[in-house]
Amino acid sequence: MIWVPKKGSLRRESNYGSAAVNAPGTQLSTDAGSASTKGAVAQLIASTGFDAYLVEVVIWGSGISATNSRAMVDILIGAATEEVLIPDLLSGYTGETIAAGPGPNSYRFPLYVPAGSRLSARIAGERLGNNATCVGISLYGGDGYPPWHPCQKVTTYGIGTRPAATAVAAGVSGANGNFVQIAQTTKDHGYFLPGLQCGGGDTTLTVKSFNLGLGVSETAADGANAQYLGGGLAQGWCYKLDATEHLEGPFPKLGVFQDVPSGHYLYARLSSSGANDTNSAQVAVYAC
Amino acid sequence: MIGAATEEVLIPDLLAGHCGDFAADGPGPKIWEFPLYIPAGSRLGARAAGTTVNNSELWVCIRLLGGDGYPPFRVGEKVTTYGIGTLPAGKACPAGTSGTDGAFDNQIVASTTCDHFAFVPSLQGPTDTTLIVNYRNLNFGVGSAADPTNVIPIGGSSQGWQFKMDTTEHVSGPWPSMPAFQDVPAGSEICARLSSSGVDDAAAWEVACHAVGP
Numbered sequence: 001m002i003w004v005p006k007k008g009s010l011r012r013e014s015n016y017g018s019a020a021v022n023a024p025g026t027q028l029s030t031d032a033g034s035a036s037t038k039g040a041v042a043q044l045i046a047s048t049g050f051d052a053y054l055v056e057v058v059i060w061g062s063g064i065s066a067t068n069s070r071a072m073v074d075i076l077i078g079a080a081t082e083e084v085l086i087p088d089l090l091s092g093y094t095g096e097t098i099a100a101g102p103g104p105n106s107y108r109f110p111l112y113v114p115a116g117s118r119l120s121a122r123i124a125g126e127r128l129g130n131n132a133t134c135v136g137i138s139l140y141g142g143d144g145y146p147p148w149h150p151c152q153k154v155t156t157y158g159i160g161t162r163p164a165a166t167a168v169a170a171g172v173s174g175a176n177g178n179f180v181q182i183a184q185t186t187k188d189h190g191y192f193l194p195g196l197q198c199g200g201g202d203t204t205l206t207v208k209s210f211n212l213g214l215g216v217s218e219t220a221a222d223g224a225n226a227q228y229l230g231g232g233l234a235q236g237w238c239y240k241l242d243a244t245e246h247l248e249g250p251f252p253k254l255g256v257f258q259d260v261p262s263g264h265y266l267y268a269r270l271s272s273s274g275a276n277d278t279n280s281a282q283v284a285v286y287a288c
Numbered sequence: 289m290i291g292a293a294t295e296e297v298l299i300p301d302l303l304a305g306h307c308g309d310f311a312a313d314g315p316g317p318k319i320w321e322f323p324l325y326i327p328a329g330s331r332l333g334a335r336a337a338g339t340t341v342n343n344s345e346l347w348v349c350i351r352l353l354g355g356d357g358y359p360p361f362r363v364g365e366k367v368t369t370y371g372i373g374t375l376p377a378g379k380a381c382p383a384g385t386s387g388t389d390g391a392f393d394n395q396i397v398a399s400t401t402c403d404h405f406a407f408v409p410s411l412q413g414p415t416d417t418t419l420i421v422n423y424r425n426l427n428f429g430v431g432s433a434a435d436p437t438n439v440i441p442i443g444g445s446s447q448g449w450q451f452k453m454d455t456t457e458h459v460s461g462p463w464p465s466m467p468a469f470q471d472v473p474a475g476s477e478i479c480a481r482l483s484s485s486g487v488d489d490a491a492a493w494e495v496a497c498h499a500v501g502p
Contacts, residue, residue, distance in 0.1 A: 012443050056466065058464060099454070240315075
């Protein structure tokens with residue numbers, strides 16, 4: 001039988017309004033007492049309008065000049081008490097809409113979200129009791145949507161004591177760093193996307209670009225033999241960091257589709273266009 | 289561009305003005321995502337025109353996604369760009385200010401030249417060298433710019449794209465960056481509306497609409 005692509009519109013639903021405002025999407029508040037504790041859950045969408053197969057999350061505003069701002073956002077599904085759909089998106093140092101500097105961080109996942117779902121979010125971060133972070137979510141689906149294989153939940157690897165992730169020392173001035181082991185996978189996965197935030201404990205950052213590559217190996221502590229996910233050196237993601245202490249990226253926004261069985265080891269490798277900051281940037285890997 | 293010299297233009301006139309600089313403070317790059325078919329063995333190239341003449345600081349990265357495992361969604365073979373004036377100008381679109389929608393009264397093209405199924409935006413700054421920190425939302429619609437209240441937003445009213453610009457005179461975006469997928473037949477009028485989170489700059493920002501067709 002000849003396979004014929006579906007036709008028709010790709011529907012989109014989001015929590016953005018149609019006008020530009022200083023706080024796009026939904027504002028989140030960090031906990032007032034602990035950087036490791038997620039703040040209150042905020043509803044993003046009360047009831048989704050169609051079956052969605054692709055989700056893009058955009059996070060703005062966690063960063064501010066000369067301030068430690070590591071943070072992590074959960075995307076949740078269902079009525080209270082909600083279930084975590086995407087845990088611990090690295091959200092530190094994201095750009096502000098109303099100040100000079102880089103823009104937001106974005107994450108894109110081939111996730112199935114049934115029609116009628118309630119979606120919400122919450123944040124933990126080093127800026128205590130702060131509500132500057134905004135989350136935008138866009139759902140894509142409907143009759144005309146590409147029938148790729150969607151997953152139902154995202155697994156996050158590489159998270160330490162929140163809001164810390166795995167420190168990855170970057171190669172400087174365009175050199176590649178070594179592959180650093182992130183975690184052993186606990187499930188079969190077919191899609192991978194990285195998260196990156198600055199190392200924290202350093203409030204004076206320098207302008208640079210990062211290139212982040214992900215690798216996989218069957219054995220632990222085998223970074224030297226890790227193979228790039230996506231099949232080649234070119235499958236990296238770029239980020240921009242500047243002296244306003246904000247980070248924007250990744251570019252491109254799509255992750256890599258590759259089947260990796262449970263029990264394999266994930267690695268990350270980082271390259272910096274300039275000199276490194278005092279503390280290494282931190283990486284997490286999202287897999288589904 | 290695609291093919292050996294002389295090449296054929298595959299995607300014309302991406303508005304590349306005011307892209308962020310990786311080596312300086314300010315927003316990052318611009319990004320465009322197209323559902324396009326590129327045969328194996330193709331040679332791809334790029335070229336630029338700009339008001340900063342004889343400048344070699346513009347960098348282009350291209351990533352192709354495909355292969356056996358790739359999702360087989362609908363793809364086109366060529367991009368048509370609407371809204372380009374005298375290069376490198378796009379279509380000037382005044383924005384609604386301070387968080388209010390502009391109107392769909394900015395005609396990008398009176399009559400599209402072929403059927404399209406996916407739309408991708410371009411936005412660049414005006415001829416104004418002192419820009420304001422802002423955040424803009426851009427929508428495309430189908431209908432008459434002379435009757436903006438009856439223009440139908442492509443992809444629905446929430447199908448906007450956000451861009452960030454700041455006082456370093458750079459702009460990055462959009463977020464999200466997925467195209468708007470909607471079948472629009474040849475002969476349609478395409479309009480744009482733009483809103484700004486704050487006071488608009490002295491001159492209107494410029495828009496182009498890149499439409500993918502079979």
